[in-house]
Amino acid sequence: MEPNCPTSSNDYAADISSIRQAQVRIEPFAHRTPVLTSETLDSIAGRKLYFKCECFQKGGAFKFRGACNAIYSLDDDHATKGVVTHSSGNHAAALALAAKLRGIPAYIVIPKNAPKCKVENVKRYSGQVIWSEPSMQSREDTANKVLQDTGAQFHYELFQVNLELLVELGQGTISLELLEQASEIDTIIVPISGGGLISGVALAAKAINPAIRIFAAEPMGADDAFQSKINGRITKLSEVNTIADGLRAFLGDLTWPIVRDLVDDVIVVDDEEIIQAMRLCYEILKIAVEPSGAIGLAAVLSNSFKTNPAYSECNNICIVISGGNVDLGVLWNSVNK
Amino acid sequence: MEPNCPTSSNDYAADISSIRQAQVRIEPFAHRTPVLTSETLDSIAGRKLYFKCECFQKGGAFKFRGACNAIYSLDDDHATKGVVTHSSGNHAAALALAAKLRGIPAYIVIPKNAPKCKVENVKRYSGQVIWSEPSMQSREDTANKVLQDTGAQFHYELFQVNLELLVELGQGTISLELLEQASEIDTIIVPISGGGLISGVALAAKAINPAIRIFAAEPMGADDAFQSKINGRITKLSEVNTIADGLRAFLGDLTWPIVRDLVDDVIVVDDEEIIQAMRLCYEILKIAVEPSGAIGLAAVLSNSFKTNPAYSECNNICIVISGGNVDLGVLWNSVNK
Structure with missing residues (x-):
């Protein structure tokens, strides 16, 4: 299978129709998060940027979408x-x-x-x-x-594959909302950890518009997705070291095929770039963003993105701000170092 | 004139049709700011709350609406x-x-x-x-x-009355947006300083729905609006002392009649209540809010609001978050005292 080819419902464990079902399931409970824009950040990036603010999701992060889809998919006997x-x-x-x-x-x-x-x-x-x-x-x-x-009756580990799938479908609802809110998007940049978020986002976005580019943003100290893409197989690291506490997990069997086929490239940034992006989110966007949530902005502003072959074709870029759970004192100490 | 009576176009310097004109004038330039909600804050307040987030306005505060309306109202000769x-x-x-x-x-x-x-x-x-x-x-x-x-050719002081009016009209566009975004609102709580923001908001909101209650939120150390309402005339203070650096101005001749007639009550809070509200905005809403911007939430959570005669009738409350320009270190030092 070539990268970037349109997805069909048979390719992966998840598909667009399951993501649409997840959207219907979680709609009564989840926030439809706003998309913020900033001409100041546009001029810094030299691109039009759209920030999909999952820091405003319930619980302060995108995770509620997947958890809600999983919990409401359980039958009563299993749930009680x-x-x-x-x-x-x-x-x-x-x-x-x-x-x-x-x-x-x-x-x-x-x-x-x-x-x-x-x-x-x-x-x-x-x-x-x-x-x-x-x-x-x-x-x-x-x-x-x-x-x-x-x-x-239900445990994250015991039902891991089913749960992961349900979670991934929930995260995919981000793309359904986003492409209604800003249909001009040509690129989406998503933090990558275990791959559930980017898998859901990529599946839904490319099913709606196969031309959309999907970039992963990954910390240098936990770059297993970057290594895996180079090696063509899941590559785990012996240790991880990054400020982005939400991005320390590795790709799994469910997410790897989607990341391999549908993620156009992985942009790797260091912790200092992440911290600068957190600062910009606070000062310019006026939002609280945790390190994992700021990494997409760090990636857009990084040299490795500017030297990417596709850079000149990425003009309307959505950055998924995955979460906003950062202690105020930790944020201050990070940017004040 | 009785408090709460509907406004007609002849009552004050500004009116709803001028505010609608301002909306058309600034629409190409100003952000339509989102309205955030939080069930956690609803449960703390015992009310449904809606946060109109002017911290996401260009420049990080509502002021751009008025400034934009004023600048684009100038003829070319005056502007050059x-x-x-x-x-x-x-x-x-x-x-x-x-x-x-x-x-x-x-x-x-x-x-x-x-x-x-x-x-x-x-x-x-x-x-x-x-x-x-x-x-x-x-x-x-x-x-x-x-x-x-x-x-x-143009100076804030020289053209003060006209400028104030144009600014006030610009701020009034907040209500036009808000009541499209959340028509169930029965109460709006607005920070009060010189009165331009609350005048615009009150005029527009009560013209659209005369039953809407308008409360001003004012710091104890700069409570000239509270004193003015009690005395029935503009009452200036000999000194002001509050953390809310945006709320240290006094009502003027243009704003006082509107505040007198259309603002149902003034809720006074102390600086400690403001700081706690800033903390909640950061921790729960995930937004950067300056002291002046957080005062509306402080007012909703205050004892003086809970003992207000109208309290039981305020069930869907919009809090205008007026701005988000607070240095991160200042925010941290405030909540960490």
């Missing part, structure tokens, strides 16, 4: 006893909120080093917080114990 | 040699930007104690900065000198 997950970030709050809306309990295992504002979001949405050590082993062990203690 | 003003805040940036768009010079006299981010906004929009001492006398002397040196 609640859901369990382990997460250090926005997925935790999103799942807690979706569960609260459906009236079922959410047990959230959180590693002790999670950002404070993300923990507070979980509590705000009535999620029941259970602490674990930061290691993945401790997270999984703790989650399994909670699963046994509560009798919860 | 540019405009002069003295301002420590958002009006300066707004005028500079409007002048830049029309392609005429803007000479901005700025007192040395102005917030840094507001000065940077002026420079960003190609305004020519001339420094003065903080005193009003120094500001006016410096502006007059610039006026003579440049031959600029």
Whole structure:
């Protein structure tokens, strides 16, 4: 399969009709987030920019779309006893909120080093917080114990593939909204971590308009997608090191084929570029954006984007601002270094 | 005239048809700002809240609407040699930007104690900065000198009444947008300083729906509108002291009759309540809001609002977030005290 070819419903686990169903499912609950523009940032970038502000999504990040689609896809029998997950970030709050809306309990295992504002979001949405050590082993062990203690029928790990798919479909609704709000978009830049967000966005956007370019924005200290694209296969890293706490996961079997085929290129930026983008988001756009959310702007302003072969054809660029959960003191300390 | 009576076109210097003309005039240039909502803040307030986000207006504050209407109302002869003003805040940036768009010079006299981010906004929009001492006398002397040196034909002070009127009409366009975006609004809470913003908003809103309540939100350390309403006449204060740097001006002859007749009540809050509201805007809404912009939320959450006779009838409340120009370090230091 050649890159950039239009998708058909048979190519991948997800397709545009499933994403449209997800949109109908989550519409009563999720915000239709606004698209902001700024002539000041346009003149800095030398391009027309559109900011799809998922920092204004419920829970402060795009994750609510996927979590809501997953929770409302469960049948009553599976849903009743609640859901369990382990997460250090926005997925935790999103799942807690979706569960609260459906009236079922959410047990959230959180590693002790999670950002404070993300923990507070979980509590705000009535999620029941259970602490674990930061290691993945401790997270999984703790989650399994909670699963046994509560009798919860649904668990992030147990139903991983189905859940991932439902989450990915939910994230894809971003493109459906976006292309109604700004149909002139020719390029979308999306943060990449596990690949759920960009997979959903790319599938939906290219199904609507196959000419749209999709770029991933990835931190230098966690550039597994960049490496994977070069190697032509999933490439995991032995360690990750980036300020972007939401972008430390690796591509999986479900997302890799979509990233391989539909993501035109990966723009890699360093943490300093991310911090400068956070500052611009605050000062010019007047929005709170976490490091992972600012990386798309960092990518647009980076030299690696300006030297990309497709650069001259990217004139109306949407930057997906994936989330806004950054402690004020952390933001200040980052930009004030 | 009784409070709350519907306005006719003969009551005040401004009227709804002039505001509609202003809307047509500024539409090609001004942002139609989004209205954000938050169930978390709704549950804190016990009311449905709608945030009209003028922090996303060009220049980061509502002031661009009025400045744009004023600049584009000038005939070519008056406009060519540019405009002069003295301002420590958002009006300066707004005028500079409007002048830049029309392609005429803007000479901005700025007192040395102005917030840094507001000065940077002026420079960003190609305004020519001339420094003065903080005193009003120094500001006016410096502006007059610039006026003579440049031959600029238009000056904030010289044409004060006409300019104020044009500015007020521009601000009124907020209500026209708002009531298209959220027609269920029954109450609008607006920061009050010189009264231009609330006059425009009140005139337009009550002309469209006379049942809408208009509340002013005012800092305790600069509560001249509150005192004026009690005394039934313009009451100036001998000194002002509030963190809300945009709310230190007093009502004038043009705005007082509208505030007297169309503003249902003034909610007074202290600086600590303003700071808490700024924190909530950042943490929950994910937006940068300056003290003057956060005062409407502070008012909604205040005890003085909860004990207001009309409280039980205010169920769908719009809070006008007037601006977002607050230095990140200042915001952090305020909420971290």
